[in-house]
Amino acid sequence: xxxxxxxxxxxxxxxxxxxxSKIVTNQVLPFAGITMVSFAFALDKQNVLDTxxxxxxxxxxxxxxxxxxxxxxxxxxxxxxLDAMRVAGVDPRxxxxxxxxxLGVQLLxxxxxxxxxxVIFYGESIPSEHAVASVVLLVTTMLSATCGLAAVxxxxxxxxxxxxxxxxxxxxxxxxxxxxxxxxATKAVESAVGTSGAVVSEGWQWVGLLTVFAVAAVVGGxxxxxxxxxx
Amino acid sequence: MPIRHSxxxxxxxxxxxxxxxxxxxxxxxxxxxxxSTDPTALTDDSGEVAAQLPVAPTFxxxxxxxxxxxxxxxxxxxxxxxxxxxxxxxxxxxxxxVLLKGPNGAGKTTLLRLCAGLLPxxxxxxxxxxxxxxxxxxxxRPHVGLLGHQNGxxxxxxxxxxxxxxxxxxxxxAQEIASAMSRMxxxxxxxDVPVRKLSAGQKRRTSLACLVARRxxxxxxxxxxxGLDAAGRDELDATLGQAARxxxxxxxxxxxxxxxxxxxxxxxxxxxxxVVTDTNEPRGSE
Numbered sequence: 001x002x003x004x005x006x007x008x009x010x011x012x013x014x015x016x017x018x019x020x021s022k023i024v025t026n027q028v029l030p031f032a033g034i035t036m037v038s039f040a041f042a043l044d045k046q047n048v049l050d051t052x053x054x055x056x057x058x059x060x061x062x063x064x065x066x067x068x069x070x071x072x073x074x075x076x077x078x079x080x081x082l083d084a085m086r087v088a089g090v091d092p093r094x095x096x097x098x099x100x101x102x103l104g105v106q107l108l109x110x111x112x113x114x115x116x117x118x119v120i121f122y123g124e125s126i127p128s129e130h131a132v133a134s135v136v137l138l139v140t141t142m143l144s145a146t147c148g149l150a151a152v153x154x155x156x157x158x159x160x161x162x163x164x165x166x167x168x169x170x171x172x173x174x175x176x177x178x179x180x181x182x183x184x185a186t187k188a189v190e191s192a193v194g195t196s197g198a199v200v201s202e203g204w205q206w207v208g209l210l211t212v213f214a215v216a217a218v219v220g221g222x223x224x225x226x227x228x229x230x231x
Numbered sequence: 232m233p234i235r236h237s238x239x240x241x242x243x244x245x246x247x248x249x250x251x252x253x254x255x256x257x258x259x260x261x262x263x264x265x266x267s268t269d270p271t272a273l274t275d276d277s278g279e280v281a282a283q284l285p286v287a288p289t290f291x292x293x294x295x296x297x298x299x300x301x302x303x304x305x306x307x308x309x310x311x312x313x314x315x316x317x318x319x320x321x322x323x324x325x326x327x328x329v330l331l332k333g334p335n336g337a338g339k340t341t342l343l344r345l346c347a348g349l350l351p352x353x354x355x356x357x358x359x360x361x362x363x364x365x366x367x368x369x370x371x372r373p374h375v376g377l378l379g380h381q382n383g384x385x386x387x388x389x390x391x392x393x394x395x396x397x398x399x400x401x402x403x404x405a406q407e408i409a410s411a412m413s414r415m416x417x418x419x420x421x422x423d424v425p426v427r428k429l430s431a432g433q434k435r436r437t438s439l440a441c442l443v444a445r446r447x448x449x450x451x452x453x454x455x456x457x458g459l460d461a462a463g464r465d466e467l468d469a470t471l472g473q474a475a476r477x478x479x480x481x482x483x484x485x486x487x488x489x490x491x492x493x494x495x496x497x498x499x500x501x502x503x504x505x506v507v508t509d510t511n512e513p514r515g516s517e
Contacts, residue, residue: 001399001400001401001402006400009396009399009400013385013388013392013396016388016392017385017387017388020387020425021387075385075386075387078386079381079382079384079385079386079426080379080380080381080383081383081384081385083349083377083379083381083383084377084383084397084441085383085400086349086372087347087348087349087372087375087376087377087383088372088373088376088397088400088401088445089348089369089370089371089373089374090400
């Protein structure tokens, strides 16, 4: 089978495991929701929340990303399946792409829920005068940021899976690496929702940054994943 | 013993002689009779004891020396700075079941991992199925199966989903996958049971079904009897014996010499990273 077909097989397998175990729906989504509510309690001023809401959404996404990545590699290491894939000669690029695709799907669901939570808890809204342009910018930002996050998360998740203490190693590796996504996505969403007078057109340069980051992370991850998980 | 270095081009998953042999191997394996207590009592679908099966033909990417599946000569492998294998020489023919015995830390598991292409050869010459382990380590992997202390299964998926997943990574057809499950005795009432709920023996059988579905020709087993009850051990022995008669080559590392020795056609003792004795022993059950 070619690399893309095997990647799709691995992605489908990961999503099926998640559908059975319901770890993301029963644990990660509630965790992200509680994080959003906690931010609201901690800041407790509507004008502050209006300003920082886009950043809080992406911060909650980053924290939740760590849990999902640990889960996605736990299913590979619980019974030695990642080793078995190496022994079976499965193309490491296919493993990387498949796991990143499944992670991306889960992240998109998470982000949609978090933006919904921002509307409910923080009173965020799309400016009515540029609604279409804002929604397009918002969706594009989510897609490009998700690609970058999924690629980096998969790369470092695979690396950390081979080490003892991976639970603490993963955040140390991942959070600094995804800082450009946190900055770019926050700025782009601020433009989409008009935070502090930002306009939609200002957001596209940040989408450009997110896209470059995503391409670099996907290409670099696909190339590096094999050597990282191999002996 | 001269080591064969293949000059072949990279094999494809559909057309190589190795794959053709694997297809035949899958087709030739009869189902395990899960209720049997006789390690060699394998039955076909009608419940009759299966006849001696034809041996699969030539292995490897070329046909120069088809019967030699594993050829190691003065092989050194290093774990960190420690030479876990310190000059191992070993030749294994197609269809043999070789018992690797020796004390803890002797290098048995390292030898299996080296044969699986997971460890680099630091010095010496080594080939598996005609692939040079020094230069073609990645290419040998699709043709070997390593079953260690873990089974390599997804615990939240059913038996069928696991075997389908591993089979499809090498392009196995639905018929091949069903055949592999049937022959390992996990096709019917166990097929839709989540692996998490299986016994240790059932997990082992599922893992072996995955090896068959993905057409492994060299089976590398590390303490395969560990954690199994008597019935599970009998089932495992029956499976391995029949697989060997169908052309698979099997290396078993075990401390359970009475059990594994009865199964093996040959016994090799590894001490301090070297083969110290290599004796042909009669099959215990025959």
